[in-house]
Amino acid sequence: MNLKIVILLVTIVHQYQYKVVSAHLRPLHPDPESDEDGGAGYRLPKLPSVLNPDGHWQRLTTPHTTTTNSNTLSHPNTTTSTAAAPMVKNLTRNEDWITDDEEYSDSYGSGSESVSGSAEVNFEPTSRSQSNITELERSTSDSPHPLYCLPEVFEHDYVIVENYTQPNTNIWKRARIGERAGLREVCLKPNGLPLTRLCRYNPLTRAAEWEDISGWKHIVCMRQTRECILSDKLNSLHEKLLEGQVLQAGVAQRSQVTGELYTMLREKNFKLLPADVHLTSQILHEVAITAQDPEVSADMVRICDRLMSSDEQVLRISADLNATNSILQTFEEYMDALSARQVPTGGCSSTATSSTVSRPSEESEADIASSYSKAVEEVKMGHLGVHAHISTNISVFFLNPECANISGIALYAPTAQQSTAEPHALINTVVANFRYRFINMNESVAALAQEPELQVAGFLPTALWQHVRANLQAKGKLPVIVMKVYGHDALFVDPALVHTRKPFSKILSISIPGYNENFPEPLTFLLRNRFDYLDPSLIAQPGTGCGYWNYSTWVNNGVQTDAKDLLKHSVIECRTLHLTQFSFLLGGTYKQADITDDVLITPIHLRALDIISLIGCSLSLMGLLCIWVTAAMFKSWRTLASTKILLNLCVALTLQMVLFVFVNTEDMSAELVEDRLYINCVLLGAFLQYSILVLFMWMLIIAVLQFQRYVTVIGIERPKRYILKSAIVAWGFPLIPTLLVACIAPSSYIPTEYEIQTSTAICYPSGLGLTLGVILPVTAVVVVNLTIFIYVFYSISHTLNQAIHRSEKKMIIKQIRLSVLLFFLLGISWIFGLFAYMQAGVFFSYLFCLTATLQGFVLFIYFVLLDEVPRSAWLHLLHPQSKKQTSKRSTELQSMTTSTGLESGMCARDTTSRQARNANGGAQPQASQLQGPAGSM
Numbered sequence: 021m022n023l024k025i026v027i028l029l030v031t032i033v034h035q036y037q038y039k040v041v042s043a044h045l046r047p048l049h050p051d052p053e054s055d056e057d058g059g060a061g062y063r064l065p066k067l068p069s070v071l072n073p074d075g076h077w078q079r080l081t082t083p084h085t086t087t088t089n090s091n092t093l094s095h096p097n098t099t100t101s102t103a104a105a106p107m108v109k110n111l112t113r114n115e116d117w118i119t120d121d122e123e124y125s126d127s128y129g130s131g132s133e134s135v136s137g138s139a140e141v142n143f144e145p146t147s148r149s150q151s152n153i154t155e156l157e158r159s160t161s162d163s164p165h166p167l168y169c170l171p172e173v174f175e176h177d178y179v180i181v182e183n184y185t186q187p188n189t190n191i192w193k194r195a196r197i198g199e200r201a202g203l204r205e206v207c208l209k210p211n212g213l214p215l216t217r218l219c220r221y222n223p224l225t226r227a228a229e230w231e232d233i234s235g236w237k238h239i240v241c242m243r244q245t246r247e248c249i250l251s252d253k254l255n256s257l258h259e260k261l262l263e264g265q266v267l268q269a270g271v272a273q274r275s276q277v278t279g280e281l282y283t284m285l286r287e288k289n290f291k292l293l294p295a296d297v298h299l300t301s302q303i304l305h306e307v308a309i310t311a312q313d314p315e316v317s318a319d320m321v322r323i324c325d326r327l328m329s330s331d332e333q334v335l336r337i338s339a340d341l342n343a344t345n346s347i348l349q350t351f352e353e354y355m356d357a358l359s360a361r362q363v364p365t366g367g368c369s370s371t372a373t374s375s376t377v378s379r380p381s382e383e384s385e386a387d388i389a390s391s392y393s394k395a396v397e398e399v400k401m402g403h404l405g406v407h408a409h410i411s412t413n414i415s416v417f418f419l420n421p422e423c424a425n426i427s428g429i430a431l432y433a434p435t436a437q438q439s440t441a442e443p444h445a446l447i448n449t450v451v452a453n454f455r456y457r458f459i460n461m462n463e464s465v466a467a468l469a470q471e472p473e474l475q476v477a478g479f480l481p482t483a484l485w486q487h488v489r490a491n492l493q494a495k496g497k498l499p500v501i502v503m504k505v506y507g508h509d510a511l512f513v514d515p516a517l518v519h520t521r522k523p524f525s526k527i528l529s530i531s532i533p534g535y536n537e538n539f540p541e542p543l544t545f546l547l548r549n550r551f552d553y554l555d556p557s558l559i560a561q562p563g564t565g566c567g568y569w570n571y572s573t574w575v576n577n578g579v580q581t582d583a584k585d586l587l588k589h590s591v592i593e594c595r596t597l598h599l600t601q602f603s604f605l606l607g608g609t610y611k612q613a614d615i616t617d618d619v620l621i622t623p624i625h626l627r628a629l630d631i632i633s634l635i636g637c638s639l640s641l642m643g644l645l646c647i648w649v650t651a652a653m654f655k656s657w658r659t660l661a662s663t664k665i666l667l668n669l670c671v672a673l674t675l676q677m678v679l680f681v682f683v684n685t686e687d688m689s690a691e692l693v694e695d696r697l698y699i700n701c702v703l704l705g706a707f708l709q710y711s712i713l714v715l716f717m718w719m720l721i722i723a724v725l726q727f728q729r730y731v732t733v734i735g736i737e738r739p740k741r742y743i744l745k746s747a748i749v750a751w752g753f754p755l756i757p758t759l760l761v762a763c764i765a766p767s768s769y770i771p772t773e774y775e776i777q778t779s780t781a782i783c784y785p786s787g788l789g790l791t792l793g794v795i796l797p798v799t800a801v802v803v804v805n806l807t808i809f810i811y812v813f814y815s816i817s818h819t820l821n822q823a824i825h826r827s828e829k830k831m832i833i834k835q836i837r838l839s840v841l842l843f844f845l846l847g848i849s850w851i852f853g854l855f856a857y858m859q860a861g862v863f864f865s866y867l868f869c870l871t872a873t874l875q876g877f878v879l880f881i882y883f884v885l886l887d888e889v890p891r892s893a894w895l896h897l898l899h900p901q902s903k904k905q906t907s908k909r910s911t912e913l914q915s916m917t918t919s920t921g922l923e924s925g926m927c928a929r930d931t932t933s934r935q936a937r938n939a940n941g942g943a944q945p946q947a948s949q950l951q952g953p954a955g956s957m
Contacts, residue, residue, distance in 0.1 A: 169219035176239035182623040195219035206255040207241040212293035212620035245621040247291045254299040267310040278319035285326045297338035301346035312357040318396045321409045328413040328510040339513040348511045356533040359500040362407040368423030374400045419501040428459035428479020436473040476526045478545035497534040504529040514573045519610040521563040521574045523603035524549045542595035547604040563607030566594030636873025643880030654893040672715040679708045689781045705769035705783035706762045713754030716801040719847040723805040761793035805846040844878040
């Protein structure tokens with residue numbers, strides 16, 4: 021019996037200990053998949069507010085009290101999605117992306133060289149002083165810390181430039197239990213979020229351990245991007261803070277850190293990303309849990325003010341990592357922790373009064389004169405017991421009612437006029453767009469609501485203040501009221517796609533550090549909605565009225581609204597029994613687009629390639645135009661068999677370039693997809709695919725003719741109408757792979773959302789359709805043509821080496837000309853494109869753009885400028901007196917026939933006899949066959 025009792029007691033103690041540990045280790049960003057999170061929203065560790073006799077700061081308990089009273093605020097369980105799903109979205113059409121491999125040290129911070137994923141934890145269920153907890157969190161000793169997941173090696177790919185990746189070894193940064201750690205070298209997703217990993221507490225092993233990532237696909241991310249970003253700098257600053265030595269050095273160093281952070285955030289030429297918001301939240305948290313310094317408070321206001329001016333899209337995406345809530349919570353509790361040191365505790369009348377504008381030391385005169393300036397106005401009115409930090413988007417007021425019975429503030433429009441009934445004068449702000457005054461605790465709420473152009477107001481009446489003061493004095497704490505006014509809801513981000521409430525007023529945050537109970541009677545405050553008149557149908561919407569932020573969404577249960585005010589005027593009277601952030605909410609259905617997959621950053625794009633391609637395509641189109649004009653002007657030239665082959669090749673090349681440069685552009689493709697004209701996109705992509713395959717078929721046919729001309733040499737009878745038969749093959753065969761891809765996988769022609777957002781979208785095959793429908797046939801033709809090119813080059817070189825006459829050595833020049841022509845004519849330059857496609861290096865991309873785009877221009881040089889027939893025709897047309905007597909036979913043989921192997925289809929008309937070929941070894945061309953005005957012609 022005694023044994024059973026002992027076992028029962030042990031079980032109860034174990035369960036109690038587990039609950040205490042779980043409650044203490046709630047994660048910053050709850051993991052919906054972990055059992056210990058319970059789906060409940062987590063609040064940042066409380067910050068110190070008053071000094072103990074031993075000189076340590078004690079942490080506050082939350083002023084946002086949770087109760088079961090129906091008239092008070094109840095915090096519903098909230099869940100913030102933080103599962104760090106791996107970035108598996110294809111970033112490019114080829115699913116490839118590069119950066120430099122760098123050395124990584126296994127040591128982290130100041131001590132631990134371990135890269136294991138967990139550390140043993142020994143928790144005691146008894147309470148400990150909060151100062152010890154702070155010291156524990158900031159410990160940087162060489163021994164593994166029980167509250168941390170230690171650094172761990174992580175392999176992934178970095179993107180160096182567009183379409184090129186390189187393997188990289190990185191290290192997860194040390195993280196507290198419940199935190200999401202990033203990598204030492206920032207790893208960014210296309211939506212601007214950093215790759216993160218959750219540090220969890222395992223109750224079974226009683227150890228901190230990393231989230232399991234074995235199910236992640238291989239990660240491809242960015243560090244260097246086309247846009248100018250701050251993430252790398254902010255990540256380095258955060259890494260430096262994790263070492264602990266900088267923040268522990270003193271207030272000057274902490275002030276330097278916040279100043280450096282603000283300097284980064286205010287850079288004009290840099291794009292702020294969700295990763296920057298997340299890193300800023302982590303940096304501010306590190307600063308806040310180290311110490312709370314009045315000297316740093318202005319920087320905290322300035323930084324939050326800057327973030328509130330950020331792009332809404334950036335803040336919404338950053339909310340996926342709970343960054344906005346973290347910043348908001350850190351700011352709220354940092355200011356609350358400073359309250360006792362911001363106002364005079366005695367001798368108020370003898371305290372100096374001042375009003376100064378705090379600006380960053382590096383802020384230029386141009387910044388000060390512009391609206392971009394983010395100065396903070398600091399107001400100290402010691403005789404009134406007031407200290408304020410005022411900025412454009414956020415203002416903080418510290419009030420000690422013991423000095424002058426001032427227990428609240430009221431904000432007015434900048435055009436508001438002073439009223440004789442107001443006990444305190446309106447004060448103009450230097451940096452913000454409002455006027456304000458202080459409220460005595462004995463003022464009337466009804467009279468205050470009637471004041472013109474009132475924006476927001478709140479104060480504690482005398483009876484309520486006396487209750488709060490007695491409560492705090494019994495605890496030995498200084499009673500101070502802290503009021504924060506947010507100009508808008510930028511930091512109050514609800515990631516849900518559908519909202520039932522939305523704030524339509526300034527946001528008033530009221531807190532009394534150290535007071536953790538409900539009020540015995542409602543506290544009244546006033547809010548002005550943005551509309552001068554509300555339609556009754558809007559008022560009837562569920563959710564309309566005063567509400568509060570529960571660090572997940574806006575709710576209004578527990579806050580009372582004077583309903584009659586909604587119809588009469590826009591200043592709303594609200595009542596509450598608890599303290600938090602309040603706003604006037606308008607009920608309804610508010611939808612917002614899903615921006616999770618929005619692309620904010622793109623890989624570095626080699627603009628030089630664009631310039632080279634543009635110049636090359638322009639020259640080619642100009643050359644092709646000249647060829648068409650020449651063919652139209654001179655019938656004698658276009659009727660040659662060799663010219664017919666050339667013109668077919670030019671048709672395919674012109675079609676491809678016109679489609680690629682003018683028709684199937686990024687803008688056109690994106691417009692087709694946005695308008696859901698998918699069939700048009702498929703047709704356009706199939707047409708471009710077909711034109712490329714036709715071009716390569718003609719290059720293959722010309723390569724075969726080259727082989728016959730320079731290797732087989734003489735004696736091959738060309739079939740009748742071989743040009744027509746060649747045209748049927750060249751224009752007909754590409755239909756097969758094109759129709760197969762278009763019919764079997766038409767979706768492969770549709771560009772992805774990522775390509776559309778990065779302006780790289782064209783209607784063209786992708787995936788398996790690209791591989792089988794384009795890459796495979798092109799590769800086959802390039803390999804065959806390269807083989808023929810090498811064979812012909814060797815054959816001609818061998819013939820020249822056997823020449824015994826010095827004069828025949830001049831054929832070397834003609835051989836070089838022929839080699840250059842064949843290189844472009846047979847599409848050998850496309851082999852560089854294949855190497856670039858296979859991630860062989862950026863060098864091949866440059867070679868491909870330099871050579872492939874010039875094909876049309878080279879054809880013009882060789883077949884018009886250097887060919888005797890068209891050149892003579894143009895000279896005769898422009899200068900009739902320069903006409904030369906040349907025989908039709910010699911000119912035709914000196915035209916393209918030598919380069920394509922076409923001699924009007926009659927081999928018997930060749931100047932070299934079959935017997936001469938046999939005498940020459942049966943396979944090698946004679947040097948005389950290379951003669952012609954183009955060297956190869």
